[in-house]
Amino acid sequence: MLVTLALACTCLLGPPKVPGATDTLTEREGASVSTNLPGDSLSERGSWNFNDLGGWIWAPEILDRQTCRFWNAIEIPPGRISRARLRITADNEYILFLDGHELGRDAEWRHLYEYDLTPLLSPGRHVLAVRAYNSVKEAGLALGLSIRMEDGRLIRVKSDSTWRLVPDGVKNWEEISSPSSEWRSARVIAPFGGQPWGKPGAINLVPPLQRIVIPFWQTDWFHLTVLALMGVLAVVSFRLMTQLALRTKEKELLQRERARIARDIHDDLGLHVTQLVLQGEVAQSELPPGSKTRGQFEHMCEDAREALRAMDEILWAINPRRDTFREFVTYVCGYAQKFLKHTPIQCVLDVEPEITSAAFDLPLRRNLLLAVKEALNNVARHSQATELHLKIRWQGHGLVVTLEDNGRGFDPDRASTERNGLTNMAQRMSEVGGNFRVSSQPGKGCRVELSMPLKQMRRRFWWPGREVKSSLTGAEKNQDCSRTPGDDTTSM
Template sequence: MLRREQKSFFNFFLRWGFKWGGLVLLSLVLLSPVRLFADEPGANAAVDWLLEATNHLGKWIWDTNTFDKQTCRLWKAFEIPAGAKISHATLLITVDNGYTLFLDGQEIGRGSDWRTVTEYDVTQLLAPGRHTVAVEGFNDRLEGGLIFGLEIQLADQRVVEVLSDDTWSVVPNPLRHWASRKTPLPDWHRAIVIGSMHHHPWENWPVGFTVGLPLRPVIVHFWQAGWFQLVLVTVCLLALLFSVWLMTQLTAQSAAQDFLQVERARIARDIQDDLGAQLTQLVLLGEVAQREEPADSPAQIKFNQLCAQARELSHAMDEVVWAVNSRRDTLRDFVSYVCKYAQIFLNPTPIRCRLDVEPEIPATAFDLPVRRNLFLAVKEALNNAAKYSEAGELFLRIYRKDHKLVVAVEDNGKGFNPAQASAERNGLANMAQRMSEISGACELSSQPGSGCLVVFTVPLNRTSRRVWRSWRRRRLPDELATAKTGGNGPAEANLRNG
């Protein structure tokens, strides 16, 4: 029995001794290059980055209690001496397990690998005065901690260090703009130190070192500032309110204008129907009485004068009806009416009327004040030509030029010297005044023996609006169409035939 036990022990020792011996020998073989490598320059580089990653770091800090899926907000304020010039500022940080880093309320970095230390160059983000650094850390499970170091080198060789220690504050509840606050609130309690740099469970730490690019300050343009956006919103609201007010005013004005158009059409209809019919009856009665009297009797002469006055009154009434009727507020109708009036007016005279009118005159709006003043000025020019020119021909030219309407009255009469003419007798002052009232112009040129030329110019941009309310005018009563011929109604026809 004793030999069997000795033999079993011997076999056990050989079997396990060879296994453990082989493992130790293999370990020595594998580790031998590292030891040899430690004497070479590459080992110094490995030591350098480790020192760089752990240099100027504080201690591991965290909240009082640690639990899984925990978010811990840590805050710290520091001062840079007034008048100091910053040469270089380096920030080192890592959080077990992840973090979001804020400097003066601005997010400057994030990390999710606690085994790697990250370096930030914040030289251009700092200036003399008070600053705050805030970290929102997240612990996934087990231990949680923050280790931090900020070294600020000044131009005068002074150094300002901000390390993670128990002077940091813990923000217990999520607070808006907590990272940008300059002072802590009373309910913010102090952080606790949970271990030194290589304290458990961070003995074999770090395993990596990351260097980020230098951070630059965010340039905020004036149009990105809050005051500018507030002013812009205010201006937009004021513009919107003004637009609503303007639309209300335009709606009310449009309604008043439509009502005025209806009233003008009604007045034109009443004048045409009532006064026109009565004048026609008066002329007919005068003509009947004229036939009953002898040709050379004094009553015959009186009746002739009566009929002539009635016809002139009818012509004047037709002009009033044309001017008042809202259906005639177009440029095309104005041109048509002026041409007809010139032909009818000059028909009893030895002056031959020639028309030179631009074809395709548009039916744009031509307001009552403009067409009335322009018509009366043209009428005055025709009247002067008929009375004083002794002409054989008269040219009436109407055309558009440079957004203006031009009406020219030219005769081949005896002419005159405008400097010696009587403005009152020829109505020149009246023509100039009427054109000035509508922002127009009146130009007269004449020489003795060379005829006379009167040119009237009216800007169309003041009056040539598209008749966008024409659909409203179509809704007028059909009986208003009695004035559709522009003054050539039944009364005028009967008077001229008489």
């Protein structure tokens, strides 16, 4: 009967505790491990004893529902830290800070809480701070920090009167490196282990703390750098937009001025020159045939017609409505046919039907036109050809103009250096970023290829002013290209 009763008690109460044994339990989902210590001895856990902890400290006056802010600073000498442990407890609760960062909090004064600060400390000055709260009656804070260096040196920080009380209203007090003279010293209420608290029954081991490695993109310096770059980009973008707006406005004003000049030349100068031609022809008709004066009037009328043709070309060049690839192709084809009309050379046109209407700036189309005119002039004067093929193609990202005749040809390596035709064409194309190629053999005709890459044109002319101005200057210097007679019906 007694044996049965003993077995029943054993089942209900569990096995008896052996002195010196420990219970392990998780109080907050793995936040800490509690080790119950039998008797009153804490020294069984190693080198730690009550001498490693300071006394219970608080403000000079103890009040219900009172919050105290404790502050202290430690200086760690140069060297490697072997181990750094801190034990703390408070009646009723505490929040522990290191260099402004919260390490942990709890509210059980019967337990000690142990923190491993080894990975968080380094040589230099550190700020240790505690915010403690008392709900009612007795109040106190007790802690001890032990830092052991690899060379054997030992640094201890205890709760004593060296701790300062930080008044309410001080911002970021947990990380202030030097105390204010207005901060009062803490008061030691009782030694650790004294009444009314006695000795703690357990040490809660807080899981090891690791220094938080902040990614560089989350650091303040990175944010400041990004903000600075954004500011620079905003300023540069604003400046570019302003320049672009000014450039657009200047281009608009330039086009208006070009259109006005074209109208004035056509309506005023063109009218007067035409009247001179008509008056000369009337005067010529009234003179007897074969007279010397009649011949002079005839030469005068021919010079006036030549002036009209030159004026037509100038009007075509400056008219902003002609600043397209399609207008350029139309003009070149018409010019070639009129130029070869009174020669034995038949002009065969081979033009791609789908020519873009994209913008073709004045410096580009003028230099390309002058190069085409130079090539036509060379064919008419030197080739002795009967047929000329004029091909205009849109290849890749550029316009290609090819002139190929069936004349007598020549050897490019032995061409006369006194003639500037080939040199002029190469120079005109080079000025605007184009390409010039000539291939010929004696008795096998000649082929001239002029190409204008669109990508290169955009690269050279998109920035305000500089390259356009240089190309215009180069074009003005090379206006000595020979003009060939034709009629005055060119579209303006």
